[in-house]
Amino acid sequence: MNTISVFAKTILPLSQTFVRDHILGIQNFPVEVLTCRNSEPSRILPMSAVEMGGNRREAWLSALTGRVNKDASEVLDRSSLVHAHFLTDAAFVYAATSRRQIPLVVTAHGFDATAYRSARLRERTGIISEFRRKSIIDYASSIICPSNYIADCLEFESNVPRGKLDVIHNGVADRFFNHPLSATNPNCLFVGRLVEKKGCHHLLAAWAPVHRQHPDAVLHIIGTGPDEKALKEAARPLGGSVLFHGAKPHEFVEAMIVKARVVAVPSSRARTGDNEGLPIICLEAMAAGKPLVCFRQGPLLETIREGASGLFAKEGDALDLADKIGFFLASQEVSHQYGKSARERALAKFTLNAQMKNIEAVYKRILYAEA
Structure with missing residues (x-):
């Protein structure tokens, strides 16, 4: 059975209910969760999230080299596909994923697609995110956009090929x-x-x-x-x-x-x-x-x-x-x-069930193509 590993840099800010809904909404694949920092696992998700690095230094080392700790390595070795949230944060899982030649899906949400490069560089992790940005875009099998507007921004402002963009709206429970x-x-x-x-x-x-x-x-x-x-x-x-x-x-x-x-x-x-x-x-x-x-x-x-x-x-x-x-x-x-x-x-x-079916259809398209 193909396993999907969902990556979110932090598990999980109160405002990021869409990440929680995505993790809980996957019905037809086993799911694992990877993160750089697991803040409140018991309150947010029923399953444990595996930390790739317990501190900022380890997270940056993973982003640069692809080396992760034993637990994260075992999760990645079981993974058939990695789905990362935010194009900027995908920098922290890209190297580990590409080294193993695991297909990568990234969901762009807002700032990561629309902010000007100068603004992205000013972010705390902006240097590594920008360093990896083109490689992530080139390697990703799909970049999911919650609106046509985000797809347009990525196509015309970041030169992402339109064929790599899948517009799948956010969903509501x-x-x-x-x-x-x-x-x-x-x-x-x-x-x-x-x-x-x-x-x-x-x-x-x-x-x-x-x-x-x-x-x-x-x-x-x-x-x-x-x-x-x-x-x-x-x-x-x-x-x-x-x-x-x-x-x-x-x-x-x-x-x-x-x-x-x-x-x-x-x-x-x-x-x-x-x-x-x-x-x-x-x-x-x-x-x-x-x-x-x-x-x-x-x-x-x-x-x-x-x-x-x-x-x-x-x-x-x-x-x-x-x-x-x-x-x-x-x-x-x-x-x-x-x-x-x-x-x-x-x-x-905008029902969550319909949008999750669309996301799973992207997984199947990629995994069957790989097979």
Whole structure:
């Protein structure tokens, strides 16, 4: 039986639910998990992740030479295919994989595909990632992209051959489709890291006019990040109408999605080039029957059907964003109608089961070709 080894550099940040869903969603192959650092295995995954190196020096040595410890070597020797998450992080498993001539699949997610080279080099592991980038692209049997936008970025900005790119959307778990459609309270929800590309600063600028029109409305912000202090300062004049919750486990996020009347995803491309791949919060909100308000840009154009399951605002326009959010806060009935359409679209295009079948089809294509 062909074994798939899934590599994630760290197991597992709260924000990377898509990696967890991928590991748990593989149905027709035995699965092993490789990592450079296993932070909280018992809380995140039911199986153990094998560390390739217990410290930064060992991880870099593995990236440069392909030499790994005994446990990781045994996992690789059992592996028929390695699937690495993030084109940048694949540098830490590429050498060990290519030395053994194991087929490699890489999923690009966002920063790793869209950020400019200068920005990628500034990252903590940027030097080794850039050193290996072309070799990884050349060696990989497939680079999976969560949106056509990411595929376009890799083709036109990183010169990846289109035939090597497989567009497979992120997927949403079945349980989200079972939640009630309507929310009685006029709540707006934002979920994401507090960084430039997520656009929370645009949302706070929009919230002042929203709050004047809907004084009972509350904006809930879930997430943390380097911009948190500045965003809290910007929100101070808005008083109790804006609540920062910090980083929260996925169960809390799911409960807040259910309570929201509208979910705002004001992401846009950052000055570093960094942009979204396909935000999981979009898919989870749609499946839970919540309308989305997004900026009209990039991968967000592949999520909602405008005028049916959500609305687009002009990118960077806080007043337009406020108008679109207020449209849903003003009417529970309208929110319900759009939410129903959003759920239907998520069911048709973004179920986790369907996307996992597509990923497994890529595995079979590669493995049968190797055979």
